[in-house]
Structure formats: structure tokens, C-alpha cells
């Protein structure tokens with residue numbers, strides 16, 4: 001491996017001195033102007049990871065729900081999963097090394113991870129529709145190429161599609177074909193098969209309005225539409241022809257403002273949903289006959305999916321262990337409902353798909369969702385084999401339920417200085433700065449059915465404040481009060497937080 005060539009090429013993607021970025025909740029994220037060196041170095045790192053695992057590795061260029069001027073990058077491991085934690089540390093070290101130190105850090109990672117330099121490497125790359133994404137993905141390609149890695153650039157892709165491509169390539173196409181066509185075929189077939197079996201009255205004209213956050217989801221849904229045209233009529237909004245990415249629309253906007261996106265007209269009881277900028281989140285919503293807005297967020301989706309799965313399992317007579325995984329952002333009532341009414345065990349992990357996914361793998365069937373709409377259901381391999389066999393062999397109601405479960409398996413693409421605040425207990429308790437948690441506890445006590453917690457964001461330079469209570473007014477007031485104590489005790493800078501009610 002020619003470290004001198006790496007060093008020379010790196011000079012074209014020189015790191016601004018002193019700039020330190022961390023591999024966060026979902027990779028690196030910041031203003032696109034600061035990311036060129038990160039992209040080049042993540043190209044290098046992807047090659048090392050590919051050599052080490054002897055498998056295809058993915059690199060996705062996106063900043064998801066963040067504003068259009070930001071960008072970011074994350075690596076995808078061989079089974080379509082998030083990068084292993086020890087390699088996240090390598091990513092941070094490599095990204096933080098000053099220019100002249102970088103080749104040495106690269107060599108140290110190789111040594112530590114026993115990477116065989118002679119091993120072949122293959123990297124697949126995808127990007128979202130941000131204006132900066134194309135150039136940044138070229139920098140990734142530059143990094144891959146200088147280390148002699150082979151690559152396939154898929155160009156514009158949603159994040160879930162790239163996860164799918166990586167997994168397909170590493171499973172010798174057993175999971176599906178590693179092409180857009182393969183993706184569309186697999187998912188639409190599962191969807192059409194499933195919807196044929198769950199016919200409800202009045203459902204002859206299934207239709208859904210989709211807010212695409214002015215992002216990649218619009219392009220990819222257009223490509224996919226004709227594959228499931230018999231099963232669903234789709235109307236796209238915020239398709240990127242006019243508005244700005246994630247601006248006043250998209251899953252993050254709808255979830256955090258609890259209102260419809262701009263640019264979508266909603267009639268009563270129409271089914272609507274929103275993606276985020278890289279289409280790996282979805283939230284559903286509708287307005288009832290009185291014009292009230294109802295949001296079906298990740299908490300609700302997890303509840304609906306697990307109750308549907310439980311019904312089907314009862315039908316096929318299998319008692320498999322189902323677990324639901326949430327984060328601290330899950331509304332307390334959803335957790336209570338799952339545990340007390342549905343009798344499903346619920347677990348809480350840190351924020352970020354990687355944490356939920358990991359926990360969900362412990363069950364026969366693990367359903368996980370972040371409140372903001374990231375999530376899926378995972379089926380263990382043994383369960384998948386069992387269900388698919390039953391779907392072929394069993395008859396009547398049992399066979400029907402098994403066929404539905406088999407379609408569900410195919411339909412879920414199963415693949416996923418604010419730092420003064422330190423947290424514990426799945427981020428629900430702050431341990432530093434001193435006194436902060438006690439102050440929050442005192443505020444929470446003043447309200448009914450209340451919870452609140454704070455944590456540093458892993459994707460933006462902000463502290464997130466979460467609050468829930470028995471009414472909107474109380475939740476807003478509690479959030480404001482908590483933000484004030486954060487400002488006081490965690491060294492807030494700039495303007496004091498203002499009430500938003």
C-alpha cells in the first residue's frame with residue numbers, strides 16, 4: 001500500500017488545521033464546506049474495512065433531515081448495518097489527524113485491525129440530492145481509488161437503498177438483486193402480495209399522499225411507482241421541483257411541529273405520510289372529519305406493527321418472543337400501552353438506529369422505532385426459515401397468516417461545546433454538569449404524567465430538550481423551564497431560550 005501516494009492525493013483534500021469532527025449518531029455531519037477531507041478519508045477507511053471484512057462496504061453521502069447547506073457521510077457494514085463501534089473510533093481518529101499525521105494514523109489502524117494490504121476491496125457509494133453531494137461523493141471515490149479499492153457508484157440513492165445494495169452484494173444476491181430494479185421488484189412484490197391478503201372493506205382504491213421533503217425520496221418513489229401500481233395510488237408532494245430540502249416539510253418537521261407539511265393539501269381521512277431528506281424515516285398522519293390532525297409517529301407505528309404481528313403469530317400457533325425497542329424520546333403512554341395492554345417487553349436504548357438495531361437482534365422478532373420514524377422489524381434467521389416453510393406447506397387460516405408474515409419479512413428492508421452534558425440510563429439522566437438532573441427532576445414533579453430529559457445532539461451543535469406532560473400547555477411550559485436550567489447550568493451561550501407558547 002503506497003502511503004506516499006495517499007499523502008500526495010490527500011493534499012487535494014487538505015484538512016483545515018484544528019478542525020475536529022466526530023463520527024456521531026449517524027456518521028459525520030456539518031456544513032458541507034468543511035467536509036471534503038472527511039469524504040476523502042472515509043473513502044480510505046471504507047477500503048480498509050472492506051479488506052478486513054473481505055466484504056463490500058457502503059458509503060452514503062447525506063445529512064438526512066439537516067438543512068440543505070449541511071452534508072454528512074456514514075459507512076455501512078457488510079450485513080447492511082451501521083459501522084461497528086470500534087471502527088467509528090477509527091473514523092474519528094482518521095478524520096481528526098492533521099494532514100502530515102494522516103498516513104501514520106491510517107497505518108496504525110491497519111496494524112491494529114490486522115488488515116491485509118494485499119486483500120481486494122470493494123466499496124459502493126450513494127448520495128442524496130443536496131447540491132454539495134455530487135462533489136463530495138467524488139472525494140470519497142478519490143479516497144477509494146488511491147488505495148486501489150474497486151467501487152460502484154450508484155449515484156442518487158436513498159439511505160435504505162444503499163443498505164440494501166450492500167447486503168445483497170454480500171449475500172451473493174440471496175437477499176435480492178443489488179440493483180434499483182431488484183430493490184423495486186422485491187419490495188413491491190411483498191407489498192402487493194401482503195395487501196392482496198389483508199383486504200378490508202372500502203380499500204379497493206388504496207391511495208396515499210407522500211411528502212418527499214424535497215429530497216431523494218421523490219425521485220426514487222417515482223422510479224418505483226409503476227411496480228406496485230395495482231396495489232397503491234401514490235401522489236407526491238414536495239418533490240424537489242420548487243422548495244428547499246427539509247424546509248417546512250419532511251418527517252422531522254411534521255413530527256416536531258405536530259402539523260402537516262407545507263405544500264400538501266389534506267382532505268379529511270386521507271392517508272398521508274412524510275419522508276425525511278434521505279428517505280430513511282417515515283411518519284403517517286391524517287385529519288379527521290373535524291379537521292383535527294393525527295400523527296402516527298414511530299411509537300404508534302411500532303405499536304401497530306407489533307400488534308399485527310402478534311395476531312398473525314397466534315394464527316400460526318407459534319409462540320415466538322417479540323420485543324419492542326424504543327429510545328428515551330418515545331412517549332411514555334406508548335411504552336405503557338405496549339407493556340401493560342399488549343404485554344410486549346419494551347427496551348430503551350440510546351438515540352440512533354445502530355443502538356436500537358443491535359438490541360432488536362436479541363429477539364425472535366425485534367420491532368424497533370425511534371419516535372421520529374426510523375425503524376423496522378427484524379426476524380431471526382431461524383424464524384424466517386420456519387415462517388417461509390409454513391407459508392408453503394400450511395393451509396387455510398394458518399397458511400394465510402404464514403403467507404402474510406412471509407410477505408412482511410420481505411417488505412421490511414431489514415438492514416438501518418455541547419458535550420459538557422453527559423448522560424446515563426439510555427440517555428434519560430444527565431450525570432454532568434452537577435445539579436442539572438436534580439433541577440430537571442424538580443421541574444418534572446410540578447406536572448402530571450410528565451417526563452423530561454436533555455442530551456447533546458449527535459448530528460447538530462445543539463442540546464436537545466425533551467418534555468412530555470398531560471397537556472400541550474404543560475409540556476411546552478416544562479420544555480421551556482428545562483431549557484432555562486440547561487442554559488444556566490450547562491454554560492449556554494447567546495440568547496437565553498425563549499418560550500415558544
Ligand SMILES: CC(=O)N[C@H]1[C@@H](OP(=O)(O)O)O[C@H](CO)[C@@H](O)[C@@H]1O
Nearest residue numbers: 025026352353370372457458459460
Ligand atoms: C431526537 C432525534 O430525533 N434525534 C435524531 C438525530 O440525532 P441527534 O443525535 O439527536 O441529533 O438524528 C439521528 C440521525 O438521523 C436520528 O437517529 C435521531 O433519532
Ligand SMILES: [Mg+2]
Nearest residue numbers: 064276278280
Ligand atoms: Mg434520515
